[in-house]
Amino acid sequence: MAQIKNIGVFTSGGDAPGMNAAIRAVVRTALYYNLEVTGIRRGYEGMIKGEMIPMDRKSVSNIIQRGGTILKTARSDDFRTPEGRQKAYDQLKAHNVDALIGIGGDGTFTGARVFSEEFDIPILGLPGTIDNDLQGTDYTIGYDTAINTVIDAVDKIRDTAESHDRLFIVEVMGRDSGLIALRTGIAAGAEAILIPETKSNTTALFDRLERGRKDKSSKIVIVAEAEEAGGAFEIARQVKEKYPNYDTRISILGHIQRGGRPSCMDRVLASRVGVAAVEGLLAGKRGDLVGVINNEIAFTPFDHAIKHHVDINPNLLKIVEILSL
Ligand code: F6P
Secondary structure: OOOOOEEEEEEOOOOOOOHHHHHHHHHHHHHHOOOEEEEEOOHHHHHHHOOEEEEOHHHHOOOOOOOOOOOOOOOOOHHHOHHHHHHHHHHHHHOOOOEEEEEEOHHHHHHHHHHHHHOOOOEEEEEEOOOOOOOOOOOOEOHHHHHHHHHHHHHHHHHHHHHHOEEEEEEEOOOOOOHHHHHHHHHOOOOEEEOHHHOOOHHHHHHHHHHOOOOOOOEEEEEEOOOOOOHHHHHHHHHHHHOOOOEEEEEEOHHHHHOOOOOHHHHHHHHHHHHHHHHHHHOOOOOEEEEEEOOEEEEEEHHHHHHOOOOOOHHHHHHHHHHOO
């Protein structure tokens, strides 16, 4: 295996708070081991177009606390084609990049897996997505910040809900996953959560509302954007139809969940996996997601990290039910 001299780092897919901390960790670790680092802008799209810049210690100064990604991000259709990937490879060679660390989610590693099969370039991935829907790590970079953003918002909604005796349907993100809804439902004291993993439906929600205490002045229902009952608007419509007496409102939190200063947990996670990825490349690792499982660094093949759905912990679901009495 050729010796690695220059690591390319990029962020791809939806941004997540803590991506900057991960970039910083990769750059500083590479420099620590006397390697060069190339920042690739706009993910695979920038790779294809040759948007590459050398990075030094200073280029990652004062970014650990910033949300978003200084390298910018994109979703690339061209990279899905063999021609696009060939162009990306040619650009990497032209910029003397001989290994890659990609920070992103499912789509990022699907691309990375294909790319590493087609070309002889070692790639490792860091889990950067607010959705927390990757195998191979207990938590993804950005998840902790996002769930804290959600509970901050729901606490505020609770103030107004309580003042007006209202029921709020709050929709949170998670493209295919209810993990944001599950934890924030517990932490915000939700009446019920609707998530895709449990094939939740409005009948179960009605049942919950029937069985719940009637003297509560505010009620919060958290809905994952991916759940199958039809999203916050459809659920609210059905609730209004069944319970015309409830004063029901909808709040869709949206992209606010992706922004903001990363939490301490996300910065530490990003720093740990960033260091481990550079050291992993030097030790000959390739084609793996670098995560943390049971507080230990873990390397998991891309194939496994992206294909296997993350199971919902039934104990957490039960907690929502018990505590919303
Ligand atoms: O994967 C992160 C995520 O924020 C999902 O939760 C959400 O479904 C999606 O990205 C939104 O993507 P976009 O920013 O392209 O609308």
